Amino acid sequence: MVVTAVPYLRPGAGLVQAEQWQVLGDEPQALPALLPHWDYNTEVQVGRNVVVDIAAIRHACQFVDDVPLKLVAAWSSPGSFQRGVLCSLCPLPQHEQVVLRGSLNGGDVVSSVRIDTLLLLGASNIDPAPLSPMRAGSVLWRDSATVVVEGTGSRFPIEVIDFDSTAWAPRGAAWFLLWNPFDVDQPFLGAVRLFINASHEQVVRAATTASTESSTVAIRSAIYFDVGRALLRGGLANPDFVADPDGFPRGTTGHAIATLLRTTFPGESVLELRNLLKERPEYFDGVLQAKFNLFQM
Amino acid sequence: MAFCRQSSISFRCSHVLLFPQIPHQVAAHMTETLRRLDVLDLAARASIAHPEAIFTATGGTRVSDEKLRNLRDMLLEQATTHGYPGLASEEQRGQFDTLASVGLHTRMQIAPSEAAKRGIWEFMTCVLAPDIVRWRFPGEGGGTSSERFLTGRRNTFQRLWWRAHVMRDDLRQDNCYALIALLGEDEIVQIMERPNLAGYRRLTAHVGAGLLSAVERHREMPRRILIREVQKHLLRLSSIVMFDALEEEQLHCLTQELYDQVVAAVSGNTGSST
Numbered sequence: 262m263v264v265t266a267v268p269y270l271r272p273g274a275g276l277v278q279a280e281q282w283q284v285l286g287d288e289p290q291a292l293p294a295l296l297p298h299w300d301y302n303t304e305v306q307v308g309r310n311v312v313v314d315i316a317a318i319r320h321a322c323q324f325v326d327d328v329p330l331k332l333v334a335a336w337s338s339p340g341s342f343q344r345g346v347l348c349s350l351c352p353l354p355q356h357e358q359v360v361l362r363g364s365l366n367g368g369d370v371v372s373s374v375r376i377d378t379l380l381l382l383g384a385s386n387i388d389p390a391p392l393s394p395m396r397a398g399s400v401l402w403r404d405s406a407t408v409v410v411e412g413t414g415s416r417f418p419i420e421v422i423d424f425d426s427t428a429w430a431p432r433g434a435a436w437f438l439l440w441n442p443f444d445v446d447q448p449f450l451g452a453v454r455l456f457i458n459a460s461h462e463q464v465v466r467a468a469t470t471a472s473t474e475s476s477t478v479a480i481r482s483a484i485y486f487d488v489g490r491a492l493l494r495g496g497l498a499n500p501d502f503v504a505d506p507d508g509f510p511r512g513t514t515g516h517a518i519a520t521l522l523r524t525t526f527p528g529e530s531v532l533e534l535r536n537l538l539k540e541r542p543e544y545f546d547g548v549l550q551a552k553f554n555l556f557q558m
Numbered sequence: 559m560a561f562c563r564q565s566s567i568s569f570r571c572s573h574v575l576l577f578p579q580i581p582h583q584v585a586a587h588m589t590e591t592l593r594r595l596d597v598l599d600l601a602a603r604a605s606i607a608h609p610e611a612i613f614t615a616t617g618g619t620r621v622s623d624e625k626l627r628n629l630r631d632m633l634l635e636q637a638t639t640h641g642y643p644g645l646a647s648e649e650q651r652g653q654f655d656t657l658a659s660v661g662l663h664t665r666m667q668i669a670p671s672e673a674a675k676r677g678i679w680e681f682m683t684c685v686l687a688p689d690i691v692r693w694r695f696p697g698e699g700g701g702t703s704s705e706r707f708l709t710g711r712r713n714t715f716q717r718l719w720w721r722a723h724v725m726r727d728d729l730r731q732d733n734c735y736a737l738i739a740l741l742g743e744d745e746i747v748q749i750m751e752r753p754n755l756a757g758y759r760r761l762t763a764h765v766g767a768g769l770l771s772a773v774e775r776h777r778e779m780p781r782r783i784l785i786r787e788v789q790k791h792l793l794r795l796s797s798i799v800m801f802d803a804l805e806e807e808q809l810h811c812l813t814q815e816l817y818d819q820v821v822a823a824v825s826g827n828t829g830s831s832t
Contacts, residue, residue, distance in 0.1 A: 265797045301574045301618050301669050333803040337757065341674040342720075344757045346802050368574060368669030379800050384808070397808045398799040429587040439583050444710030446753055447676055452582075501711065501751065508754050508793075 269394040272321040277380055277402045278312045285362065292376075292408060299410040303367035307347070309334075311359045313380060322401065323390035329353075329383030330401070334361040339510030340371025340448040347376065351383040370410055372448040373512050379403045407511075418450055421465055424458040435464045435480075438488055442495030445502055445515035452514050455488060479556055486553045490546065492518050493525065497535045506531050525552050574618030575625070575667045578611035579677025580684065585708055588684045592692070594701035597643040600689035604630065608685045614672060625665075626686060632661050633687050642693050651694060652743055655718060660735045662715060663722035670723065676709030679716035683707045690714070711751060721746055724756045727763040729806070737766040745769060748785045755792055761801045761809055765792070768813035776821045787820040788813070 282292035285306040292307060315330060331351035337344035347363025365374055380402040382394045389395040424430040430437050440453040457468045466472055467480035496502045496518035502509075506522065509515025526534060538545045549555075592600060606626040613620055634642070636657045640650040672678065683691045684707055691714045695706040705712040725737045725746070738746070749765065750756055769785050776784075792801075804812065 267798055269798075300615070301671060331803060333800060335800065335802050338671075341670045342753055342757050343670045344802060349803055368671055371671045371674045379803070381800050381803050385811075396795075396799055397812070398801065398804045400798055400800055427583075429583040439586075441582060441586075441676075441708055441710060443705045443708060443712065444676065446711065447674075447709070452676065505752075508752070510754070 267400075268392075269399065270322045270392045271394075271401050272318040272380075276314045276317050276321065279378055279404060280310045282307050282309045282376060282406050292406060294407075295409045299367060299370070301367040303365075303410075305365045306362065307365060307376070308360060308362035309378070311361060311378065312357075313353050313359065315353055315355050318380070318401065323393040324386065325388075328386050331381045331383035332359055332361065333379045333381060334363055335377045335379065336363075336365060336370075336374055337377070337510070338370040338372070338374045339512040339516075340373065340451075341369055342446070343369045345369070365408075372450065373407055373409045375405055375407045375511075377403055377405050418453060419455045419457060419468055421457045421459050421469065423460060424456070425460065430456060430458070434458055435461045436468070436484060436487070438491050440492075440495070440514065442499050445496065445499060445509060445513065445518060447514055448512050449514045449517045450512075453492075453517075455484075482554070482556050486550065486555045489521065489525070489553050490549050492521060493549065494538060494545075496522065497531070497538050503531055503535050525549075574669050574672065575621045576613050576618040576672065577621050577666065577668060577675075577678045578608065578613060578626075578681045578685075579675055580608055580611050580681045581677060582680065582709065584608075584610050585677075585680035585684050586704075589704050589707040592684060592688045592702075592707060593697075593704060595688075595692065597689045597693045600692050601643070604687060604689055605685055606630070608681065611681060611685070612677070614675065618669075618672070629662075629665055630686050632665060633658060633690050636661060637690050637693060642690070645696065646693070654694065655743070656739045658715070659718040659722040659738050662719045663726070663735075666719065668719075673716075673719055673723070676716075679709050679713045679719075680707070682715045683713060687715070717750065720756075721750055724750065724759055724762050725766060726759070727767075729763070737763065740770055741766055742781065744782050745785050748782070748789055752789055752793065754796060755789060758801045760806070761792070761804075761813075764806075764809040764813045765789070768810075768817050771814070772817035772821065779821055779824065783824060784817060784820055787824070788816045791816045791819070 283289040284292055285308050296305065311332060313330070313332065318330065319326070319328070329352040331349060332353055333349040334347040335344065336347055348361050350359055353359065361378065379400055382397060382399040382401065385397045386393060386395040394401065422430070424432055424434060424437070435458055437456045438453070439456060444452065455468070457465055459465060463476060464480055467477045468484060470477070496506070496515070502515055502518065506515070506519045509519060522531065522534070606623050636654055640646055640654040646654070668678070688707070691706055692702050694714055695702050697703055706714045709716060711717060722735060722738060726734050727737060728734055730736055749762055756762060765785070765788065768788070769781065772784055773779070773781055801809070
């Protein structure tokens with residue numbers, strides 16, 4: 262988990278009270294975790310009520326009275342690389358409920374959208390007290406809500422097809438992981454797919470059922486190892502990934518690989534792992550066997 | 559009760575076009591052959607259709623055959639003006655990129671969410687204009703690199719569309735795509751290869767304009783160092799500053815300040831921390 266150490270004072274918990282996001286309309290309802298039937302023409306109006314204890318926040322951050330505060334609702338979609346502001350309010354009224362309201366548009370969003378509500382320093386703090394925030398836009402408080410707009414998002418994408426009926430799948434193979442290691446910015450669920458050869462009945466069974474027969478478990482272990490190895494090797498061979506493994510938004514292939522790396526090799530340097538793979542690839546594969554508990558049933 | 563004002567540069571989809579997409583496995587298979595063929599052989603293979611092409615199911619109008627032909631004709635004309643099918647100089651290739659960026663962004667009329675569909679770009683490179691890919695990135699003896707055909711940051715047309723989208727400055731009345739022509743390839747890559755920052759379109763416009771201004775004021779400073787170091791500063795700030803919420807003047811001041819800090823640090827004067 263990445264933790265950001267903020268170099269300035271921030272207000273404590275409870276000084277910003279924000280209600281749950283609502284989908285607005287004739288009958289407002291709580292913003293769900295999944296919005297189905299999403300396409301480019303979709304436009305969803307969302308809103309929430311927020312109360313800000315301005316006096317307490319000014320005291321906590323050591324602001325003088327004329328330093329403005331700004332409340333902003335912003336959206337971002339890792340699938341489309343787009344982001345923007347739903348709405349903003351500055352200056353904030355004292356002890357008054359604020360309504361944040363805006364539209365999420367289908368043309369901007371792919372796969373999921375994150376809505377951040379942020380309390381910000383509205384302008385540069387010209388004569389700040391020590392440790393008082395000074396840059397315009399400095400984040401004092403935030404919360405986030407994420408909505409999936411396509412698919413259910415939780416399972417590894419698997420598809421069973423007859424490899425002999427295609428020109429691109431390796432004939433006779435038991436499975437084939439299709440993905441593009443050069444393009445780790447793409448949403449994981451759209452960009453990575455495990456194809457299982459329909460003519461391999463045992464492999465189909467292992468990949469699509471929860472059977473606990475020893476042969477099925479062994480096949481599943483082999484698939485898990487092979488997929489994990491492919492993703493890790495691909496990521497470590499991609500200079501863009503190695504240069505900034507934590508720079509990929511949630512939901513992208515890069516983020517999934519970074520997460521897999523952290524859980525497989527906790528605390529280890531990506532550069533050192535890249536070097537190990539480069540210099541001793543056979544040893545790296547052996548290490549992965551142990552890490553993924555290959556055939557340990 | 560106070561209400562906030564809505565402020566968002568957002569894509570409105572009244573006339574969204576849907577482009578054909580080919581499955582990645584098909585593109586990968588095709589690329590193995592395409593990347594080594596002669597430019598004119600590929601021109602003969604170029605097509606506006608593919609039997610395995612699919613479309614996004616809803617939300618727009620399928621692009622017409624005529625529009626696809628026109629798109630190919632536009633790219634071909636731009637390439638021909640800059641040396642196609644012969645070997646082009648670096649300057650010619652750069653000029654093609656600038657023209658093609660603007661042309662693709664203005665002619666394709668696709669939403670960012672459609673542009674994020676990788677199959678569209680693999681259709682463009684593997685089906686519609688493989689010859690132009692091969693010409694633009696001839697590669698060494700082994701042919702064009704696969705990554706120029708396949709989806710990703712280095713796909714020949716995907717990179718051009720996105721740079722036009724990110725670097726379009728809607729506040730410029732005269733030419734909203736001016737930055738693409740004024741910045742060099744290395745500088746554009748510095749911007750585009752940091753997707754965490756490139757998503758802030760207004761910030762990107764100020765970073766680009768700020769570079770041009772900084773170069774005027776500090777002619778001795780290498781451009782690539784200026785933009786690289788400013789991007790690093792912005793990346794560090796991005797976790798504690800909300801760039802999207804800044805007004806235009808605030809963005810201008812921020813980028814100017816960072817460029818001045820970089821110059822001072824590189825010149826060996828007293829620098830201040832971010």
